[in-house]
Amino acid sequence: MNARPFLFDTDFRRPHMGGAALRAQEQIAEAAAEAHARGLQEGRAQAEAQVQARMADAITRLGLAAAGLLSRADEADAEREAQAVELAVMLARRVAGDAIDGNPLSAIGEAARTALQHLRGVPHLVVRVGDGLVDETETLMKGLARERGFEGRLVVLGDPDMLPGDARIEWADGGVVRERHRIEAALLDAIGLNPAA
Numbered sequence: 001m002n003a004r005p006f007l008f009d010t011d012f013r014r015p016h017m018g019g020a021a022l023r024a025q026e027q028i029a030e031a032a033a034e035a036h037a038r039g040l041q042e043g044r045a046q047a048e049a050q051v052q053a054r055m056a057d058a059i060t061r062l063g064l065a066a067a068g069l070l071s072r073a074d075e076a077d078a079e080r081e082a083q084a085v086e087l088a089v090m091l092a093r094r095v096a097g098d099a100i101d102g103n104p105l106s107a108i109g110e111a112a113r114t115a116l117q118h119l120r121g122v123p124h125l126v127v128r129v130g131d132g133l134v135d136e137t138e139t140l141m142k143g144l145a146r147e148r149g150f151e152g153r154l155v156v157l158g159d160p161d162m163l164p165g166d167a168r169i170e171w172a173d174g175g176v177v178r179e180r181h182r183i184e185a186a187l188l189d190a191i192g193l194n195p196a197a
Contacts, residue, residue: 104133104164105140111178112141115169116148124153128168131158137167 108129119125125145129137138156145154162168162179169176 104130105136107165107178108133108137108167109140109144111167111169111176112144113148115171115176116144116150119152119171120149122150122152122171124155124171125150126168126170127154127156128159128162128170129156130162130164130166131160133164134158 108127112127115125125141127137127141134156138154141154141156144150159168163181166179167177
C-alpha cells in the first residue's frame, strides 16, 4: 500500500509552481507594472498637451478679441477726429463768412493792396466786385491808388455772380483773383479734406 503523508501545510488555492513558472509570473507582473506606469505617463503627457492646446486656443481667441477691440477703437477715434475736423471747417467757414459779410471791403482792400504794390506803370486797372459794392469799392480803390502811387485809369465794375468780399483785379498782363470758394478749397486741400482733390 502506498501511503501518503497528510499534507497540512499545503495551500490548495494556489497551485504549486516551479521556479520557471514563478519567474514567468514575476516577469508578467513586472511587465504589467511597466505598462501601467507607461500608460500613466502617456496619459499625463496627452492631458498636458490638451491643456496646452486649449491654452494656446484661448490665447489666440483673446488676441483676436483684443485686436478687434483695438480696431473698433481706432475706427471710432478716426470717426471722431473726422467729425471734429468737419466741425472745425464748418465753424471756420461760418466765422470767416460772417467776417467777410460784415466787412467785405477789407478783403477787397487786402487784395488791392497786394496788386497795387507792383503796378505803378500800368496804364489801367479793372476791378470786378459784387453788384452792391461798386460805389464803396470805387472810393476804396481811389484812396489806395493815391496811397500807392498808381496813376493809371481805374475802372470798377459790378458782377452779380460774385459774393461779398470777392474781387478780380485785372491789368493788361496779369491779375489777382480773390474768391471765397477758392480760398476754402485751398484750405481744405492743405489739410487733406478737399473732396474735389
